[in-house]
Amino acid sequence: MTDRWTKAPRVAVVGGGLAGLAAACALAENGIQVTVFERRPYLGGRASSYQHPSTGEIVDNCQHVLLGCCTNLLDFYGRVGVQDKIRWYDHLTFLEPGGRASIIGSSALPAPLHTAPSFLKASCLSLMDKLSIAAAMAAVAPKIPRDRGESFLTWLRRYGQTDRAIDRFWKTLLVSALNEDVERVSVTYAAQVMRESFMKSATAGRMGVPTVPLTQLYDRAGDYIRSRGGEVRFRSGVQSFRAEFAGVKLLSAEGEEEFDFVIFAVPFDVLSRMLPQSTAADPLRQTLDRFETSPITGIHLWFDRQITELDHAVLLDRTIQWMFHKSKIQQRDSGNGGGSYVELVVSSSRSLVEKSRGEILDMAVAELRDFFPAVASANLVKGTVIKEVHATYSPRPGSDVYRPRTQTVWPRVYLAGDWTATGWPATMEGAVRSGYIAAESVAKVAGVSDAKYIVPDLPAAGFMRLFG
Ligand SMILES: Cc1cc2nc3c(=O)[nH]c(=O)nc-3n(C[C@H](O)[C@H](O)[C@H](O)COP(=O)(O)OP(=O)(O)OC[C@H]3O[C@@H](n4cnc5c(N)ncnc54)[C@H](O)[C@@H]3O)c2cc1C
Structure with a gap:
């Protein structure tokens, strides 16, 4: 810490999803005093598990998977000590109705050809389908195309994709990766998923699946924060805030409390309701209204x-x-x-x-x-x-331009969340990146000049090294 901070600054992190937890863990590691406010009685946000009332079973709110290219998520798992709770798979089984299986996985060939042998054998696609897919892949290998407002479906048609290639390959992989239909997805995000995960290297494309219910993963982040002097407050919903020159006042059911800095890591619609009724907040409010x-x-x-x-x-x-x-x-x-x-x-x-x-x-x-x-x-x-x-x-064409950065008009207020400007779609990796970005900014202002939490992307392998 610099002299300006004779004692550790107090930072509130509002939201105990992955973005908030990643930010809080990174700051706690640097001796910054962190308080996490979480509205629910458990951590993990949109990636959590709980006892389901009518079945009595512990269920994830939904299955979550990650890929080898999720370098920041994996760094976060390493930090809180749960990396051994992920099982890795280097192949995917595509099943047709009737049960015929095509297994697509990696081989010893250099990237991006590492999946070519199994892809060529896949019975769920014809030779024409495969040739069209290969042509589209070749187009994104050198560089991710810029978002010019075109939908990925239009782009696929422009690159001569057969109907079956679209239905059985592109839709299958991209709708699940981006949670949006290909006719509503930006070309940039779709190409990024294909290039960064499936083409760049065999390691980047491995699929990881948690072997424990999700909240067991993210509870460990709570332990990590508490063991470094931080606090996690459950059932503690923040209602609004007031940014002042010397600090930020948070209003919750427990009353008003002042912090040196606040990171809001809540969904965009929740943030919109928390914003002060002032003209300073209007541009951000208008930005948040644009999300679908x-x-x-x-x-x-x-x-x-x-x-x-x-x-x-x-x-x-x-x-x-x-x-x-x-x-x-x-x-x-x-x-x-x-x-x-x-x-x-x-x-x-x-x-x-x-x-x-x-x-x-x-x-x-x-x-x-x-x-x-x-x-x-x-x-x-x-x-x-x-x-x-x-x-x-929804990662629609043109949506990237209105994702806000971590800094706000209030110098002590920062934003995190999978919807902020991370360059990644709404994923656990995107959420952790946003948390690390916010934590880096706060740590630097708080005097931790060498704070560096963002982890670089995986290097390209094989022929993909030609393109970087
Ligand atoms: C069904 C489903 C399946 C998904 N599948 C995958 C997948 O397979 N792979 C993948 O990478 N990603 C997947 N995702 C996306 C991933 O879950 C999210 O991108 C990520 O968890 C978002 O984290 P976050 O911290 O940005 O937001 P959130 O998880 O929404 O965290 C926000 C937190 O803020 C809390 N909060 C809200 N209001 C307040 C308040 N007033 N005061 C205090 N706290 C508040 C919330 O309770 C929550 O804990 C999936 C998402 C869903 C919903």
Whole structure:
């Protein structure tokens, strides 16, 4: 600390999701006194688990996966000591209705050709589909195209993609990665996902799946903060703030409290409601009004017997998009003596928002039977549907320009969250990046001149090194 701060500055972090936790952990590591305000009784925000009231089971609000290119998320996991709770997979199984499988994974060939042998063998795509996909990949290999307002679907058509390549390859991978339909996704984000994760190196494209319920991962961040002199306050919703010359006053149910700095790591709509009714706040309020959201639906099913040996699979040509075999991945008893607990995920699930839980369960079990014949003879012991109607912000063409930076018009107020300007889509990696960016800014103002929390991207491998 510099002389200006004779004692450690007090920093409030509002929001105990990944962005807030990443910021709080980084600051606590540097001896800054941190207080996390979290409205709920647990940590993790949109990536959390809880005991589900009607099933009695501990469920994730939705399956979360990460990729090897999530360098900041992995740094955060390392910092709080949960990196061994992630299982890594270097292949994906694409299932067609009827059960035919295509396994796409990496080989010893140099990037971006490392997936080529399995891709060429994949029976879910024809030779024409594969040639068109290869041409589109070649276009983004040297450089991610700029966002010129064009949707990714228009771009795909311009690059001659076949209908099946769009449905079975591009939609499958990008709708789940970006939680938005390809006709509503910016070209830049779509190309970034393909280039940074699937083309850059075999390590970048590995898929990581937590082996424990999500809140077990993020509770450890709470322990980390407390063991470094910080505080985590649950059921502590902040209502509004007043930025003053010498500090920031936070108003919560507990009353008013002053801090030297505040990082708001709450969703954009929550922040909008907290902003002061002053003209200084108007530009930010107008910016926040421009965001739109997209839903994700998780369907949790408990069967009385095993329905598949697979840990996970991509499901083609149906409403349900992914299957995660949670009882196998988490090595937990499914609660019914040798049965299976699976979660099905539908991203960008607008078509399900108005449907009843019963309708969704019936549809899901019927569709699952098309991929796994064992479902026909299995009994569904229980099931539930978790709809996250405002799961993530929609990465539409042109949306990047209005994502705000961490600095605000108030010198002691900073922003974090997956919707802020990180260059990443709304993901756990984007959230952690935003938290690290905010923490770096606060730490520097607080006198930690060498504060550097952001971790560089993975280096390109193989032929991708030609492009950097
Ligand atoms: C269904 C679903 C599936 C997803 N799947 C994936 C995936 O597979 N991979 C991936 O990388 N990402 C995935 N994401 C995205 C990822 O979960 C988010 O990008 C990330 O968790 C956002 O973190 P955050 O900290 O920015 O926001 P949040 O997690 O929303 O955190 C904000 C926190 O602020 C708290 N809060 C709100 N109001 C107040 C208040 N007034 N006072 C105090 N606290 C308050 C909230 O309770 C919350 O804990 C998924 C998201 C959803 C919803």
